[in-house]
Amino acid sequence: MNVDSIKIILIFALSLTSVNSFAGLKDKFKEQQKPKKISQEVLDIRDDINNTWGAIEREGTFYYLMRDGRNNFTIYSDGKIRYKPYLKDVFPLYLVDNKIFVPLTTKIIGKTGTPWKGKTIRCEKKVSFARPAPVGKIDKEGIASFKMEYLGKANSTHKEKLSNYQEFEVNFDTKECYATYKYDKKSVHKCHIANSNEIILNHSFDLPGNLENYIRGIQKNLYLQKKNLETCKVESK
Amino acid sequence: MKILIFLTNLLFISIVHSSAFDFENLYKQMNNDLNEVSKEKAKKEDDIRAYCNSLKRLPFTWKEDFAKKNKINVNSIKFAGAIMNKGLYGSYCTVKSSSDIGVCRHSVVFINEVPRILNECR
Numbered sequence: 585m586n587v588d589s590i591k592i593i594l595i596f597a598l599s600l601t602s603v604n605s606f607a608g609l610k611d612k613f614k615e616q617q618k619p620k621k622i623s624q625e626v627l628d629i630r631d632d633i634n635n636t637w638g639a640i641e642r643e644g645t646f647y648y649l650m651r652d653g654r655n656n657f658t659i660y661s662d663g664k665i666r667y668k669p670y671l672k673d674v675f676p677l678y679l680v681d682n683k684i685f686v687p688l689t690t691k692i693i694g695k696t697g698t699p700w701k702g703k704t705i706r707c708e709k710k711v712s713f714a715r716p717a718p719v720g721k722i723d724k725e726g727i728a729s730f731k732m733e734y735l736g737k738a739n740s741t742h743k744e745k746l747s748n749y750q751e752f753e754v755n756f757d758t759k760e761c762y763a764t765y766k767y768d769k770k771s772v773h774k775c776h777i778a779n780s781n782e783i784i785l786n787h788s789f790d791l792p793g794n795l796e797n798y799i800r801g802i803q804k805n806l807y808l809q810k811k812n813l814e815t816c817k818v819e820s821k
Numbered sequence: 822m823k824i825l826i827f828l829t830n831l832l833f834i835s836i837v838h839s840s841a842f843d844f845e846n847l848y849k850q851m852n853n854d855l856n857e858v859s860k861e862k863a864k865k866e867d868d869i870r871a872y873c874n875s876l877k878r879l880p881f882t883w884k885e886d887f888a889k890k891n892k893i894n895v896n897s898i899k900f901a902g903a904i905m906n907k908g909l910y911g912s913y914c915t916v917k918s919s920s921d922i923g924v925c926r927h928s929v930v931f932i933n934e935v936p937r938i939l940n941e942c943r
Binding site for chain 1: 851933
């Protein structure tokens with residue numbers, strides 16, 4: 585075997601290796617492109633979460649709970665400054681079958697996971713939905729007394745403000761609403777409760793931002809989306 | 822005939838009622854789930870507290886990073902205590918250091934249950 589033939593063999597071997605590695609990457613790329621399978625158990629839980637919200641939205645009433653804001657001022661075109669009260673810290677709750685549910689934002693990621701009706705869901709990549717957190721029931725007098733202990737909700741931008749509250753007392757018929765602050769339990773403040781129709785009709789409510797976008801944002805975040813669900817597992821106890 | 826209509830109506834009502842969503846059960850189930858979440862949260866807080874109380878010195882690699890970041894002498898960095906704090910969203914651990922740049926407070930974060938002292942000076 586002379587030097588030239590050795591060179592030819594070497595070149596041939598090298599080219600084979602590169603073809604092989606290329607084929608390997610190609611296969612890997614093809615594999616990557618394939619949609620990853622979501623387990624049936626995960627899909628069942630997703631359907632259950634989404635059906636639950638469907639039932640709450642269908643059979644319940646969506647309310648806004650608001651607290652009185654500080655006095656705000658508006659400069660009118662005539663140059664005068666007028667003060668008017670405005671309502672802030674709007675957050676949603678659902679009244680269904682005399683029970684109050686608050687959308688509690690739940691993120692599933694990492695080892696801990698989150699329970700859903702006794703089963704635990706664990707996801708490697710972030711998956712989020714809103715849990716219908718039960719906060720209270722309406723009593724025989726038509727009053728609902730509840731503590732807002734859960735700090736999350738569908739629209740997490742109001743998370744911090746919501747945590748200022750400790751206790752609520754709401755009459756959904758007369759729309760009377762009283763609340764205490766978390767760090768000032770002695771003083772009681774008036775709050776406001778209204779459903780979406782009432783809030784649009786009542787112009788004295790000066791809502792922050794665009795109401796329509798706000799509602800859409802809340803409702804969109806209730807449901808469990810398909811994204812990253814392939815990284816999830818379900819464990820039964 | 823009237824009996825037949827009555828029975829049909831009765832059947833229809835029972836079907837409608839049986840397919841209605843059971844909110845009472847949902848209320849109970851969600852309460853149970855949230856109790857689980859609270860237990861898990863309490864366990865997590867216990868782990869954070871245990872880690873915080875066990876801290877007696879700063880890891881040398883952490884000191885090296887902190888010294889490099891702030892362009893100070895690594896030997897000037899001293900452990901000045903670790904305390905548990907109560908925040909809006911639960912308890913957390915803060916580590917204090919004293920060095921050439923003064924006294925700093927550092928947050929401790931848990932990534933996949935592994936504690937990490939952040940080297941940002943607060």
